[in-house]
Amino acid sequence: MTERTIFWDYESKSISLIDQTLLPAEYRIKSCSTVEELAEAIRRLEVRGAPALGVAGGLGIALSAAISESSDASGIIADLRRDALILKATRPTAVNLAWGIERVLKAAEACSTPEEIQKAALSEAEAVGDEDAAMCREIGKNGAELLPDKCTVLTHCNAGALACSEWGTALGVIRSACKAGKEVSVISCETRPLNQGSRLTAFELSRDNIPVKTITDSSAAMLMRKGVIDAVIVGADRITDDAVFNKIGTYMHAVCAKHHNIPFYVAAPYSTFDSELSEADVEIELRARDELAFCGDKMLMPDGVEALNYAFDPTPMNLITAVITEKGVLKPPFERTDLLPGRRDI
Numbered sequence: 447m448t449e450r451t452i453f454w455d456y457e458s459k460s461i462s463l464i465d466q467t468l469l470p471a472e473y474r475i476k477s478c479s480t481v482e483e484l485a486e487a488i489r490r491l492e493v494r495g496a497p498a499l500g501v502a503g504g505l506g507i508a509l510s511a512a513i514s515e516s517s518d519a520s521g522i523i524a525d526l527r528r529d530a531l532i533l534k535a536t537r538p539t540a541v542n543l544a545w546g547i548e549r550v551l552k553a554a555e556a557c558s559t560p561e562e563i564q565k566a567a568l569s570e571a572e573a574v575g576d577e578d579a580a581m582c583r584e585i586g587k588n589g590a591e592l593l594p595d596k597c598t599v600l601t602h603c604n605a606g607a608l609a610c611s612e613w614g615t616a617l618g619v620i621r622s623a624c625k626a627g628k629e630v631s632v633i634s635c636e637t638r639p640l641n642q643g644s645r646l647t648a649f650e651l652s653r654d655n656i657p658v659k660t661i662t663d664s665s666a667a668m669l670m671r672k673g674v675i676d677a678v679i680v681g682a683d684r685i686t687d688d689a690v691f692n693k694i695g696t697y698m699h700a701v702c703a704k705h706h707n708i709p710f711y712v713a714a715p716y717s718t719f720d721s722e723l724s725e726a727d728v729e730i731e732l733r734a735r736d737e738l739a740f741c742g743d744k745m746l747m748p749d750g751v752e753a754l755n756y757a758f759d760p761t762p763m764n765l766i767t768a769v770i771t772e773k774g775v776l777k778p779p780f781e782r783t784d785l786l787p788g789r790r791d792i
C-alpha cells in the first residue's frame with residue numbers, strides 16, 4: 447500500500463482519511479471538516495496507529511487554523527490551543543498524538559498574521575506526514591537486515607501503512623525484507639477485541655501479495671513452541687526508558703518469545719520515544735465495555751458483567767531484543783538520554 451492513510455484535501459480545506467472501521471469489507475475515504483469530526487474519528491479508530499495519530503494531530507491543528515473564525519492572530523492561536531486540548535484528550539497512550547499536535551502548534555505560534563498561521567500550520571502538518579513516510583522506509587531498511595533470507599514472522603495488531611502515513615513500521619520491515627528478495631511469511635494475530643490484525647494487517651499484506659495467515663491471539667504461544675515462528679515484530683505507541691507500550695497482548699507474546707528464545711523486535715520512529723515518563727507514569731487507555739460485549743449485533747457477554755478493556759499493555763525492556771528506528775537498531779537497556787529526539791550516535 448502506498449496511498450496515504452490521512453492527508454489534507456486542498457479543494458475542500460478538510461482532512462481526508464481511510465475509514466479503517468469499515469475495512470476489510472469496504473475501502474472508503476472519509477472527510478473531516480471540523481476538529482470535532484476528526485476527534486470522533488480518532489476516538490472511533492477510524493484513523494489509528496501511533497504514527498498516523500501524530501499526523502492526524504498535526505493536521506487537526508492545521509484544520510483548526512483553516513476554519514477559525516477569529517479575525518486576528520491571537521484569536522486564532524487561542525482557537526488552536528483549545529482544539530489541541532480536545533484532540534489530545536481523544537487517546538492518551540500513544541505519545542505521537544500529542545507530539546504531532548505540539549509540533550504544529552509551535553509552528554503556528556511563531557507566526558504573527560492569520561495568513562502566516564494557516565500556511566505554517568499546514569506546511570508543518572504535511573511535513574510530519576512526509577517525514578513519517580520517509581522514516582517508515584528507513585525503519586524498514588534497518589529492520590529488514592535483521593531477518594533471515596527465509597523466515598516466518600509473527601506480528602500483533604496493525605503496525606502497517608494504515609497505522610502510519612504509508613509503508614508502516616513493523617509491516618514496513620516485512621515489506622522492505624520482501625523487496626530485498628527475502629522470503630517472509632507472516633502470522634498475523636487477529637488482535638481482539640477490534641481485530642486490527644485480522645482486519646487490517648491481513649488486508650494490507652494480502653493486497654501486497656505477501657503470504658499471511660491469521661491466527662487467534664491465543665494460538666501464538668503454541669506456534670512459538672512448535673518452532674514455527676522465527677521472529678516477532680510489533681509496533682509501539684510509546685517507548686519509555688523501561689517499557690514499550692503497544693496493543694494489549696504484546697506483553698503476552700513477549701513473555702512467550704523470551705521463553706522460546708525467539709527474537710522480539712519493536713519497530714518505531716523516534717517520535718514514539720518518551721524521555722519524560724517511565725512505565726508507571728503512562729496512562730493506559732481503557733475502552734468501552736461494548737467492544738468486548740458485542741460483535742456487531744451478537745451478544746458475547748451477559749448483561750451486568752463488567753469488562754476490563756485495556757487498549758495497551760507495557761512490555762518491560764528486558765523482553766525486547768531490539769528497537770528498530772529510522773536512525774538504526776537500538777539494543778536495550780536504555781538511558782533516558784538515549785530516547786531524546788536529538789540522539790544521533792547509533
Ligand SMILES: CSC[C@H]1O[C@H](OP(=O)(O)O)[C@H](O)[C@@H]1O
Pocket residue numbers: 491494495496497602603604605606609610615616642680681682683692693694757
Ligand atoms: C505503528 S504503531 C501502531 C500501533 O497502534 C495500535 O493501536 P491502535 O490500533 O489502538 O491505534 C497498536 O498498538 C499498534 O501496534
